[in-house]
Amino acid sequence: MSTGTTPAGSGPETAQGLLLGPMLRHVDDTSASIWVETATACTVEVRSGPDAWRAATFAAHGHHYALVEVSGLTAGSVRPYAVYLDGVPAWPLEDGFPDSMIATLDPSRKPRLAFGSCRTSVPHDESGNRTHGVDAMRAYALSMAAPGHGSWPDLVLFLGDQVYADSTSSEMQAFIRKRRNIKEEPGAELKDYEEYAHLYRLAWSDPANRWLLSTLSSAMIFDDHDIRDDWNSSISWKRDMQKTNWWHERIVSGLGSYWIYQHLGNLAPKERAADPLWRRILAHEGPGELDLTADLDEFAGRVDAAPESYRWSYCRDWDAVRLIVVDSRAARKLEPGQRALLDPAELAWLDERMRGGFRHLLIGTSLPFLLPMGLHHVESWDEVLSSGKRGRPRAWLGERLRRAVDLEHWAAFQRSFQDVARLATEVADGKRGPAPQTVTFLSGDVHFSYVSEVARKNGSRILQAVCSPIRNPLPRFLRYFAAALAFGPAVPFGAWMARTAHVPNPPFRWNGIKGPWFDNNLAILEDTGEGLEFSWLTGVVRDGDHLHPRLDTVEVATLQSRRE
Template structure:
């Protein structure tokens, strides 16, 4: 059996009104060509750790157009695949001023889509959505963008397929065991995540934007200084971190960048400047770059901002940009907070803030995390600090609520936007999040100005265990609020600067959410995949919840 020339992709990444970026991984050094509407665009591959990648910039497209395309590798067509049963892959450019349609979600495990995989991990909501899209002759309901809010790959909880690959390379009894160790293993994991035909077709047709969360590297990544020091004492952490961040830059972050942002990116400038006959090998340069990005977070920005018609989307790095010094703990450091402050502005109908970690947790959990941060940092003495740190890591108490200084600063920014102190107040300010493995909608209690919403969609495919569902549900209801609030006050945590309440949820199904700017307001919708009878191949899509956030009158 011959190795296919195209390993992964094409993936349609950044798209604006007249251009698009298409990403591929090839089997060898190659020239990659995109053909569309009688025109061609090409790029040479570059190499990282003996893998080959290209990003083709397709420009000169008409605004609001939909154009089928094909991909060649060294002059041979590799996409669409001859045996494909899916519609032609297309590039749909943005229509200036058109309202935004966005899908989002997080937490998706890479297990097979057969009966066993569906029994252990549920039906993949993204794949179900892809099959629904492919079955529709028109494209009126397709989103402008799918936003993946973290945990697209799980480096620390691996499937049987991934473990089979790892065990063929090294002894699983040696650290890090069944977890990922290096770039080669990350590359294989991305292949498992993105090679299913239905999902692969969707990723070739709908633009995507992405941001990491902890499992892209490891559970509780940068939860605290104590956690980081524990990891640094292991023999394998440094290799995992370099491989994880390097592969993230290649497989996820590069496609987030606009052409102008790529032109300013130090790694991309090396690619663009290369004009030799030999393929550019970026292995050492990329490894050194991500080492520095981890050691000096202010040296590189993973966050980004996009404007779509009447909406602004800000996507925040809530992992690398953390400051873990106990005396200055922050979920986003001063540099990142300043960048966010400049972009939290009015003048849009809808302001969307993508953050993998929910900004507004259920209030019972919020107060619990605020209490835990205070005690883990010594509010109740040294013995309790040690207990608090163990609880923090055991229960994943490391969301915005567990970084109170950052929570309060962003709450102030948000309130100022909502009050019209940073330009005309939007109709809505909505935080889009994942991570917690259940979904819900919450709203800040206000009588004027913008409506401030938290919308969570998690998981796409990785359901929470039943005991943890009960724990999460209890913390989502008012009965848990007062006890945890009293704990937080007793530890010296001041009352939150805003108050909020849940308005829908929680629900625990695998799901994918959508956000649409409509004349009636911001429409939020969650769908899930349900298998048809006993056959796992073609699940049907059903709606779980829908909420329309109307503007204040």
């Protein structure tokens, strides 16, 4: 079987007018959502056997999109599908990959999901693999396309930095140079919606990854590089951005394109039906295609100015497993005296959903909730230093450190860390319904992977599992620095600094039980019924064949439920 030998970077196959997708997004036991970008306005039709579902495209900034809601399916069914544009077949391509499938959830089957973060879009040839390593997602796609592959996950959860708006590849920069003077601000970073649209095409058009995303349901949440490094790390950072002549267009374009390319497919049909932009799309009766540009830009500008006016977080239940995906970037309070990673409305939403009664409670957050202990102490100390409580010179130093080494995770927002730690502990202690086997945070961002556990004698296990990066490894010298900061001398020194700054003690202690490792990885989580099993998978080039890497296992962690 051919496995997509088209060189990445040579331009995506248009597939008879299908520019991007199809992407299988939200799937439950009876419905599925399929997203596409097309070259022109048209009617998009998804066909599976004798059944067909249709949607008209809508436009934004000269691009055309559709999300087809496939309904009336049978739980636990697996059906091949095809995509037609105005009655003309556009998918599947004859490229050697298997048919794309819709696999609905089976309530009798224990959930299995893949997760990871941080994936750069550079070619998959020898040069790209030398600088960025093998794309773990692509290696996984090739493995799953081969005969005799293993069990499919129910979902792949992307925990941020699917696109890098502030650190662009040579291919992206070539596109920018054709449009504007790259020496003028914002330089090689993205400027507007058109550039975001091209960046998404680079990220999702490689044949292997494109096929994977057409047949494996995906859920997503942003992190800083989807917009810009250190996005909303502090009020000082935000004010510096607002002084520029390009930031407003950047944030409006970034949030608007995120709603279309990532967020829209996250939503269940009932949630989507309540979304104001989607309702605008459904209400359009023609003539012609709806142009959503003005509504989209107004929406993005408003939710940036008033984050509490819209929620990017969402929640999914699989029978005995709940997944809560938390926005840890846009829903922040940065004003002095109110600093919080979750604003009051977002915290209240999370509070309502942090409940027992499930076998496992999973919390997806791009930023690790439980950093390695040394790094946690350093970040909590830096938050106090940057606040100005110890004088302006130290505040200046704290802010410089925060931006230089990314000291802006949950630990750097102590109010929110303490709030969520309390919620997690109450669930684990059975104070919010029957205690689950685990309360598990799933995260990315830090460019190394690990598993940590809260030290507890009774109740549920509280775990942190990190998979980062999918494709963007730290340079080797930075790996040693990160390891030292997180696990080495920083542990006792960071604890001492936190005490001197009068940082409240964490409500519990935690320890690393696996890791760290720094490979490009995609993680697989499986509910075994007796606990959770994690596997971290990486791509390895054999015999110089860079376009067809093999899949290897980096680490396995089996975490059985605690016996009372």
